[in-house]
Amino acid sequence: MDFAFTEEQQHLRRSVREFAEGEIAPHVMEWDEASHFPMEIMPKLGEMGLLGVIFPEEYGGADLGYIEYAIAIEELSRVDGSVGLIVAAHNSLCSNHIFKFGNEAQKKKYLAPLAQGKQIGAWSLTEPEAGSDAGGTRTTAKRDGKNWVLNGAKTFTTNGHYADVCVAMAVTDKSKNSHGISAFILEKGMPGFKPGKKENKLGMRASDTSEVIFSDCRVPEENMLGAEGEGFIGSLKILDGGRISIAALALGMAQGALEAATKYAKQRKQFGQPISEFQAIQFKLADMATQVEAARLLVYQAAWLADSGNARFTRESSMAKLFASEVAVRVANECVQIHGGYGFIKDYPAEKYYRDVKLCTIGEGTSEIQRLVIARQLLGKTK
């Protein structure tokens, strides 16, 4: 058993860290307060291969694995969770759905520009009435000659306003329930397809979370992604990989919060000594560091399994996502506590980690749903 990262993986970590600290860190609060989508860094993310990490070179990708993908998301999120989230939704949801289920023509047309970072991707499953119960999708797609006509609305789509390509799920045969949901590839500018309300959020404010609306949107039949009726089951498989990225996102923010708390504890003096000299603070830091390390092991174990080509890694990615996101919430909470009153003030990074990490226990399946998934796997209740 070897826990060491390869030389190349360590190099990747150093380059992403350097980029995040040099080109993201100086703008984090400005982007957060203005809810500014950082379009200016997208070309550089593309150049670094971070918008196509897990895809083969023939489709414009960096031809790396989930371990490298988790390293990239961890390092970006250590500095800004919003950037981690933008990259995660683009890679492991939109692009990966096309990679896993697309035909050759779709991969050439859509995956290649996404993986090269020339275009931005979004993935729309959630609807106002269908969140955890995504099988309750109401958006419809009706056949009309060589087109499908989509009607309905999605909610909470990451990158929704900025996406050039969006993979969306719609009901093609209501009688078949979740087996009657299909996936479609939509392009910005298709008549009847537009982003709706941009959400004003607690955290992850530099990432975009939007409604996506379909009104008599005519989608050519060649834009159906995968077989008819395979969209929902396909989505579950896509979420297996997606959850590794949300786990890495949580891990990065937890690491950032741990470092911020450690730095502050060494600087802040009370009762004539740095607060890091108090055992109460030392124990908090020790617990935070131990939990972060345990989360890291689960995240990279799930990434390693995904890379090993095992058929399913559902249980491991759910465990990593559940544990890392809950750890991140606890660590960010303690980070605020260690900062005392300054933890509540925007001059320090603690409050932002505290606001941002909460998303990780909700997005791509809440903690309750992760427990459901893990329990189903344990009890053999899977098909």
Ligand SMILES: Cc1cc2nc3c(=O)[nH]c(=O)nc-3n(C[C@H](O)[C@H](O)[C@H](O)COP(=O)(O)OP(=O)(O)OC[C@H]3O[C@@H](n4cnc5c(N)ncnc54)[C@H](O)[C@@H]3O)c2cc1C
């Ligand atoms: C910032 C952000 C970005 C997002 N990005 C995307 C995206 O890009 N694409 C996309 O499709 N979606 C996205 N989502 C949606 C996200 O995946 C959903 O919010 C999430 O799955 C929960 O669905 P819901 O909000 O409808 O909550 P609900 O399903 O209504 O859940 C409410 C509560 O009930 C609990 N609950 C529900 N069912 C059960 C059950 N069976 N057992 C126990 N408890 C249960 C939940 O755990 C939760 O605590 C995003 C959400 C946010 C906030």
